[in-house]
Amino acid sequence: MISVSNVNKSFGDKHVLKDVSVDIPEGETIAIIGRSGSGKSVLMKHLIGLLSPDSGTVTVDGIDINAITYAELRRVRRNFGVLFQGGALFDSMNSFENVAFPLRTFSEMGEDEIANVVKRCLAMVELEDVGEKLPSELSGGMQKRVALARAVALQPRYIIYDEPTSGLDPETSNTIDELIRNLADQLNVTSIVVTHDMHSVLNIADRAAFIYEGRMHWTGTIDELHRSEDQILKAFVTANEYKIGLS
């Protein structure tokens, strides 16, 4: 259970998050939606303590992550797997090493066991044969899939996806969406998907939280989203559907 309450955050003169509150219940897949620059990514970084709020609290499993030491925060973070926008694979390591990295760093596993886990994770993202390849030798979609394999290698309880489908072709997007849904179902993880892609929101999410101009404008289930009469939300959703209709 992650709980964000009354978080404010400014960068210089720019007030990015304005009194944002949202609860993310265990086992659900929640989509944080909003236009580019609305503050989605900033909110996401608050969830794992990469940024700390100017005011308000973020609690993970009841722990206020801004009131604990750095060492404790890092222990909390090990419950998370994060898929960054560009994949954020370590470009000095090949795919296998990237996936093995958290295992080697944090688990007590031997090399054989690690190799097995890495193989299983890469198989899950359907990339068993790219282990020797460096990130620069992979396409954008493949990089994201390897990064996803890395994010889940330690079997986190929370997985955060930052724009998982942006910049990908629709087919690859669908593959990623499918992976996210499968992971949520199989591993019973709590997923937080930060996206502006309504198509994938409708595909994978149980709930949605709509950020508009730094405020938490609307939260609710996908059913409620469909029925909502909120003009701003409707405009955002239809703009996306129009885009989907075109493609």
Next chain:
Amino acid sequence: MKFSNEIKVGLTIISATVIFILGVRYFEDLPLFDSTYDLVAEFDNAGGLIGGNIVRVNGVSVGSVKDVYISDTSGKVMVEFHVDPSIPVTEGTYATIAGFDALGVVRMDLVLGPTDAPRIPEGGLVAAATGADLMADLSDKAPGMIEDVNAVVGQLNRVLAETNTLLSTPDSDFRQSLSAARGSVQQIEGLLAAERDRIATILANADSLTSGLNAALGDNGEAVADLIAQMEETMATLNDDLELFHETNSQLNELLEKLNEGEGTLGLLINDPSMYHRMDSTISGLNGLIADFQANPGRYLKEMKIVDMF
């Protein structure tokens, strides 16, 4: 073959360490692999010696100076140095500092002790001798020389001061002697003044005699008979003079006899001892004069020479 990172790094670090240690030992003039033999020497003056300078034995480089510093306790210059352990630095070894400080080429020379003597232990003190540093020698000796000159001048001053006090003290022997001497000289002068007229007469007579002789010689000796006659006359005059002189003397004797008997005011004078002394010295001066007259009559009677010519 591909080496692991650990091996590459390890090899590099070890090679660098070995090069560093051997390099430093090489430049410090130490044997590359043997242990060293550290010693200390104590000097009054380091003569510009610094760490890194060479230590030599009989002109052979055997080690180097590690450090030069002023001892906290003794205030002397301590020189730490190390030499090849094979060098027998025995008891009796002494160290000197040599070379030109101005050129920066200073070194320490060791003069080894007898080979059968026991070795100076590690860290032991080597005796120091004054080095052959000429400039340092000069600078060393200059203060001594100035001291010597000072002493002489001081003594001279003292002598002069003593002389001064001697002269300024009225009762000192020296002053008495000087005044006595002055008194004697005055009396002799007085006597000579009294007799001057007579002596002048004698000399004038002698002069006329000489001119007479000259005239006679000018006439080719024709008037020798006249000359002899004049001579006899001169001799007679001289005789008269001498008789007069004798008379004076006898009168003086008479006076003295009377004085001795204490007659008249002069007799009273004799009671004054200083007066007596003066008289005494006057008389002895007179005696001297007479003795001189007898010994060197020629000085007073030049005419005798003229007589000799004949």
Next chain:
Amino acid sequence: MIVVKPTLDIILNPLESLGRFSRLLFHAFGAVSELSIYRKNLWEQMVKIGVDSLPIVTMAAGFSGAVTTVQTAYQLVTPLIPRSIIGAIVVPSMILELGAVVTGFILAGRVGARIAAELGTMRVTEQIDALESMGLNSIGYLIVPRVLAGIVMFPVLYVAACFVGIGGGMLIGDLGGFVPAEEFMKGAREFFQPFDPIFGVIKSLVFGFLITSISCFKGYYTQGGAEGVGRSTTQAAVASCVFLLLADLVLAATLL
């Protein structure tokens, strides 16, 4: 206000940078205890910073030794001064100054720029965020090994630079007919100060620390995409050189 603000910034910006730099170092040294996690990284950085820099460093040092010898010989026109003086000038120059400073400048360019570009890219591609999100201490993981590698390997490179530099000077002196190798070494030994190489090692330690830590600082706090990476890289190389010269002066003034 408009007039005052830029003036204040001139004072405040360096102060702020110094503060952030100190905080980064503070964090980094807090992470030293976790070194076992970063050990592999440390070896890797030692190879990248140290071993891989050997060719360029020794080449530059060899040439500077040779050039110093030739120029010293050129300046010594008086036959009164023994030729061994060339060795007595070249070797201490190498040990005291050139060995460390030439190595420093080369590493400021080679290592400093590389570190800043590497960390800058990691920052803008969110790799640093990825490390953090995994629960890793990114400062410990990225900066400590680089700075430690700099501190350990820089003296090693210094020794190599001195060795090759003195060798180069001696060789060119002998081959060029300026001074025979034996006389060169005799002069060097005559005037050798045991503290000189220790001073050189201290200097190279400080340089190693400065170059790697400044470059890490510049790279770690990169902002603004590819352009930001370029800016950080330039600043890292320039700042490393400037602080290297400053440290050189300060060390010489305090230790010599």
